[in-house]
Amino acid sequence: MVIDTLKCVGCSDCVVACQTENDVPIGYCRDWIVETVSGTYPNLDLELKSERCNHCDNAPCVRCCPTGASHSVDGGIVMVTADECIGCGACIESCPYDARYQHPDGYVDKCTFCHHRLEKGHLPACVSVCPTKCMYFGDLDNPNSEVSQLLKNRKHKTLAPEAGTNPHVFYLI
Amino acid sequence: MHEELFTSGRNIPHIDPSLEIWHWPISLYLFLGGLAAGILFFAALFYVLGKEKEYPAAVKFTSIIPPIALSIGLLALVYDLTHKLYTWQLYTTFRIESPMSWGAWVLMVVTPLSFMWLFSYYSEIYPKTEEKLQLFKKFKFLKTAERFLIDNRKYMAYALIPLTLVLGVYTGILLSAFNARPLWNNAILGPLFLTSGLSTGAAAIILMSKNTLEKHLFGKIDLGLIIIELALIVHMIMGYYAGSQVQLEAMEILVGGEFTLMFFGFVVLLGLIVPAILELIELIGYKVPVIMAALLVILGGLIFRFVMVEAGQLTHFLY
Numbered sequence: 001m002v003i004d005t006l007k008c009v010g011c012s013d014c015v016v017a018c019q020t021e022n023d024v025p026i027g028y029c030r031d032w033i034v035e036t037v038s039g040t041y042p043n044l045d046l047e048l049k050s051e052r053c054n055h056c057d058n059a060p061c062v063r064c065c066p067t068g069a070s071h072s073v074d075g076g077i078v079m080v081t082a083d084e085c086i087g088c089g090a091c092i093e094s095c096p097y098d099a100r101y102q103h104p105d106g107y108v109d110k111c112t113f114c115h116h117r118l119e120k121g122h123l124p125a126c127v128s129v130c131p132t133k134c135m136y137f138g139d140l141d142n143p144n145s146e147v148s149q150l151l152k153n154r155k156h157k158t159l160a161p162e163a164g165t166n167p168h169v170f171y172l173i
Numbered sequence: 174m175h176e177e178l179f180t181s182g183r184n185i186p187h188i189d190p191s192l193e194i195w196h197w198p199i200s201l202y203l204f205l206g207g208l209a210a211g212i213l214f215f216a217a218l219f220y221v222l223g224k225e226k227e228y229p230a231a232v233k234f235t236s237i238i239p240p241i242a243l244s245i246g247l248l249a250l251v252y253d254l255t256h257k258l259y260t261w262q263l264y265t266t267f268r269i270e271s272p273m274s275w276g277a278w279v280l281m282v283v284t285p286l287s288f289m290w291l292f293s294y295y296s297e298i299y300p301k302t303e304e305k306l307q308l309f310k311k312f313k314f315l316k317t318a319e320r321f322l323i324d325n326r327k328y329m330a331y332a333l334i335p336l337t338l339v340l341g342v343y344t345g346i347l348l349s350a351f352n353a354r355p356l357w358n359n360a361i362l363g364p365l366f367l368t369s370g371l372s373t374g375a376a377a378i379i380l381m382s383k384n385t386l387e388k389h390l391f392g393k394i395d396l397g398l399i400i401i402e403l404a405l406i407v408h409m410i411m412g413y414y415a416g417s418q419v420q421l422e423a424m425e426i427l428v429g430g431e432f433t434l435m436f437f438g439f440v441v442l443l444g445l446i447v448p449a450i451l452e453l454i455e456l457i458g459y460k461v462p463v464i465m466a467a468l469l470v471i472l473g474g475l476i477f478r479f480v481m482v483e484a485g486q487l488t489h490f491l492y
Contacts, residue, residue, distance in 0.1 A: 010181075012180070012181040015181045027184065027185070027186065028185055028186075029181065029185065031181075032179050032181045032183035033179065033180045033181035034177055034178065034179060034180070034492075035177070035178045035179075036175070036176070036177045036178075037174065037175075037176045037178075038174060038175040038176070039174060040174060041174075044174075048180075060351065060352055060353060063271065063350075064270075064271050064272070064273065064350055064351065065268065065271055066263055066268060066271045066273035066274035066276075066277055067259075067262040067263055067265070067266060067268070067274075068266050069262070083262075084259065084262050085256050085259065085262075086254050086257075086260050086262055086263060087254045087255030087256030087257070087259075088253075088254055088273060089194035089195055089253075089255070090271070090273050090351075092188070092192070092194045093192070093194060093195065093351045093354060093486070094350070094351045094352070094353050094354075095353050096352070096353035096489070096490040096491065097490075097491060098188055098189075098192065098489070098491070098492070101185045101186075101187075101188055102186075102187065102255045105256075106254075106255040106256035106257070106259075107255070107256045107259075159491060160490040162417065162419075162490070163352055163353060163490050164352065
């Protein structure tokens with residue numbers, strides 16, 4: 001997933017779309033908007049971006065899970081099998097992005113990149129509703145895909161690369 | 174200036190504003206697990222060395238503690254799970270990369286062994302209870318089981334030595350495997366928790382012992398362990414100082430931050446330095462209440478687990 005921080009206006013549409021699509025319990029969220037202000041007045045810099053699970057290549061949550069409930073599926077999406085999750089919280093402790101939460105039903109829940117929608121050929125809910133079209137979703141292994149081209153041509157960053165997780169959500173800057 | 178705000182109003186319970194997923198049961202369990210590992214390690218070691226008669230508290234009397242400690246610890250662990258009915262899923266797989274999986278399986282073996290170890294000494298250390306309950310007369314198979322366990326004590330001891338070491342180290346590795354929590358994420362936590370576990374185990378043996386020679390020996394062992402523990406703590410702090418920005422921030426919680434009094438006052442001073450001085454004075458030949466030192470070590474060990482679990486969850490990479 002690629003998100004253009006220069007186009008994001010922080011409207012939270014992606015957050016609401018996700019909550020609706022995935023039946024996220026009230027008060028919880030799988031994605032969220034972060035507003036970052038940096039610099040010294042009057043040279044301030046404002047950055048808006050939508051954050052979620054980074055579906056890391058070296059996912060600490062998958063490594064720490066004692067039952068294998070957290071796992072990577074084909075294409076690198078990190079998923080949680082609710083029936084295998086014991087709710088120990090190890091994955092939550094291990095996530096540098098705090099992208100997971102304990103569902104009121106007990107198991108641990110997080111962004112799935114709307115895996116159920118991808119299977120039908122649709123885009124993730126957050127991507128499909130974005131009014132500024134600042135989010136892009138596609139195959140990073142394919143050098144001709146839109147996301148690969150964007151990363152080739154635009155300056156970008158990932159969150160907390162120093163955590164060594166090799167995240168797969170990229171932010172254009 | 175660098176300021177980050179969740180403008181979508183993110184406020185997930187137990188995660189915002191600061192992570193609070195693991196509560197007191199985890200700290201309690203880490204303490205009890207370490208304590209049980211320490212006691213069983215010494216029991217097995219002194220049995221293998223053939224010192225059963227010289228050090229009865231270490232091998233026999235203190236063995237009442239591990240089964241109770243592990244049972245309470247396991248209950249606390251399950252209590253802290255949020256999807257409790259699926260706990261059995263732990264035992265459908267073994268995940269070599271997950272410290273918690275290691276812990277689950279080690280506990281699965283050590284907990285029954287701790288009961289078996291105690292049972293093999295039951296009629297020897299609690300003859301009066303047996304007289305009252307007459308368990309062996311009522312249930313004949315218990316006598317057979319006891320005979321079997323006594324005959325195989327040597328094998329139990331050989332199994333317990335490595336297993337208790339794994340149990341002791343695992344209580345620390347469990348935390349240090351989380352690279353997202355900079356305070357925990359250092360390799361020294363495993364040896365540190367093991368040393369602390371062994372030290373609390375030795376202290377428990379001092380409390381249970383009625384034999385001066387034994388008290389004296391375990392006082393010495395405990396003193397050695399405390400010195401190693403202090404050295405490991407110094408290394409841990411040095412590691413944070415030499416670490417990355419997130420580790421420097423993590424260290425500030427222990428040094429000059431929220432947990433300074435708890436860590437340096439209660440854990441380091443009252444839990445390690447004061448008992449070490451008391452044990453040293455006793456070693457020189459003065460009469461001091463060694464029980465006091467042992468109690469301080471145990472209490473210090475407990476507070477240490479609470480400090481590390483609570484403080485570690487305040488440290489993070491983002492936001």
